[in-house]
Amino acid sequence: MSDCLVIGGGIIGMMTARSLSLAGAKVTLLDQQQCALESSWAGGGIISPLYPWRYDKLINELSSASQAVYGQLCAQIFEDTGLDPEYLKSGLLMMDEFGTPKASAWLKTHHLNYENHPRGALFTQIAQVRNPRLLKALKVDIINKGVVIIEQTKAEQLLIKAGQVIGVKTNQQDYLADHIVVCSGAWSSQWLKLKDEILPIKGQMIVLKAEPSAVSHIVLDQGRYIIPRKDGRLLVGSSMQNVGFDRSTDQQTRQSLQDFAVSRFSQLAKAKVEHHWSGFRPASRSGKVMLGRFGKFENVYLNTGHFRNGLNMAPESAKRITQLIIHQ
Ligand SMILES: Cc1cc2nc3c(=O)[nH]c(=O)nc-3n(C[C@H](O)[C@H](O)[C@H](O)COP(=O)(O)OP(=O)(O)OC[C@H]3O[C@@H](n4cnc5c(N)ncnc54)[C@H](O)[C@@H]3O)c2cc1C
The missing domain is CATH 3.50.50.60 (FAD/NAD(P)-binding domain)
Structure with a gap:
C-alpha cells in the first residue's frame, strides 16, 4: 500500500x-x-x-x-x-491599473512598493x-x-x-x-x-525571437504581458477562452499578441514568431x-x-x- x-x-x-x-x-x-x-x-x-x-x-x-x-x-x-x-528576478513593469484607488489601497496594506518608471510602475521584486x-x-x-x-x-x-x-x-x-x-x-x-x-480556460501564447535586452522586465498592460527569458526570447500572452478542451490556436490571436508586443516596443516589429501554443488553465x-x-x-x-x-x-x-x- x-x-x-x-x-x-x-x-x-x-x-x-x-x-x-x-x-x-x-x-x-x-x-x-x-x-x-x-x-x-x-x-x-x-x-x-x-x-x-x-x-x-x-x-x-x-x-x-x-x-x-x-x-x-x-x-x-x-x-x-x-x-x-x-x-x-526580472522585475515587472506595470503600465496600467497600479494607480487606481483599489490598487493603491492594496499596495499600501501589503507594504508592496514600486519604483517610478517613465512607462509605469516597476515592481523590482x-x-x-x-x-x-x-x-x-x-x-x-x-x-x-x-x-x-x-x-x-x-x-x-x-x-x-x-x-x-x-x-x-x-x-x-x-x-x-x-x-x-x-x-x-x-x-x-x-x-x-x-x-x-472546474472548467478549462484556454490561453494562447507566442514566443518571439529577439535580441537579448530588447525588453528587460516583464511588461504588463491591459491584461497582456511580455516575459523576457534569459536568452532573449520573449513570451507574449495570453488569450482567455472558454471553449472546452479545444487545443487549436488561431491566426487572429497570434496576430493580436504580436501587435501587442510591437505596440509597446516598436523595435520588435521584425522579431519572428518562433512558436504558438495553447494550454488549459484550471478555473473553478x-x-x-x-x-x-x-x-x-x-x-x-x-x-x-x-x-x-x-x-x-x-x-x-x-x-x-x-x-x-x-x-x-
Ligand atoms: C497561457 C497560460 C499562461 C499562464 N501563465 C502563468 C503564469 O505566468 N504564472 C502562473 O502562476 N500561472 C500561469 N498559468 C496558469 C498555470 O499554468 C496553471 O495554473 C497551472 O499550470 C496549473 O497546474 P496543474 O498542475 O493544476 O495543471 P496541469 O499542469 O494541467 O497538470 C494537470 C495534470 O493532470 C493530469 N491529469 C488530468 N486528469 C487526469 C486523470 N484523470 N488521471 C491522471 N492524470 C490526470 C494531466 O495529464 C496533467 O499532466 C498560465 C496558464 C496558461 C495556459
Whole structure:
C-alpha cells in the first residue's frame, strides 16, 4: 500500500509529491499521459498574480508565501539535479491599473512598493521561472527522492469500500493508498463530481525571437504581458477562452499578441514568431482555489483550481496539503 497517491503530474502534483516525500510519505504519482505537458508547461512562469488586488485572500496568501521561497527552492532543485529552472528576478513593469484607488489601497496594506518608471510602475521584486525547465528538473528531483511516477495511467474514479476511499480505479489497474491528492488541473471535473466545477480556460501564447535586452522586465498592460527569458526570447500572452478542451490556436490571436508586443516596443516589429501554443488553465466556477478535503471523505484532498496562478502558488499549496495530511 502506498501512503499517498497524487493524481496529476503538472506543477501542482509534482510539487505536492515533493513536499509529501520530504515529509516522509511514500508517494506514487499517476498521470494520464506524460507529466509536465499541460498547463504548467504552457504557462508564462510569472511568479506573481498579474493584478493581485483582483484576487481573494487565500490566493494572495498562497502567492506571497510561495514568492518568499521560490528563489531558494529553485536553487535547491538546481543543486540537486544539475538542471537550472532559470529563476530570475526580472522585475515587472506595470503600465496600467497600479494607480487606481483599489490598487493603491492594496499596495499600501501589503507594504508592496514600486519604483517610478517613465512607462509605469516597476515592481523590482517580481520574478519569473522558465516553467518547462522547472518541470523537467522537478520530475528528476522527485524521482531521486523516491516518488514513483506512473504515466499513461488515467484515474477514472475513487475506489470505495464500506464507505471508505481505499484507492483509485484507473484505465490500467487499481491503486490502493491511505491518502489521495487530486491535482488533475483542468480535467478534475471530468473524473470527480465537484460541487464547484472546474472548467478549462484556454490561453494562447507566442514566443518571439529577439535580441537579448530588447525588453528587460516583464511588461504588463491591459491584461497582456511580455516575459523576457534569459536568452532573449520573449513570451507574449495570453488569450482567455472558454471553449472546452479545444487545443487549436488561431491566426487572429497570434496576430493580436504580436501587435501587442510591437505596440509597446516598436523595435520588435521584425522579431519572428518562433512558436504558438495553447494550454488549459484550471478555473473553478467560483474563482476559488480548491485546497483541502474533498467532501465527506477524510483521506481525499483537492489541490486544484489554480487558474492563472498555479505556477506561482504551487509551493505553498503543496506545503498546506502536506501539513493537512501529516498532522491531520
Ligand atoms: C497561457 C497560460 C499562461 C499562464 N501563465 C502563468 C503564469 O505566468 N504564472 C502562473 O502562476 N500561472 C500561469 N498559468 C496558469 C498555470 O499554468 C496553471 O495554473 C497551472 O499550470 C496549473 O497546474 P496543474 O498542475 O493544476 O495543471 P496541469 O499542469 O494541467 O497538470 C494537470 C495534470 O493532470 C493530469 N491529469 C488530468 N486528469 C487526469 C486523470 N484523470 N488521471 C491522471 N492524470 C490526470 C494531466 O495529464 C496533467 O499532466 C498560465 C496558464 C496558461 C495556459
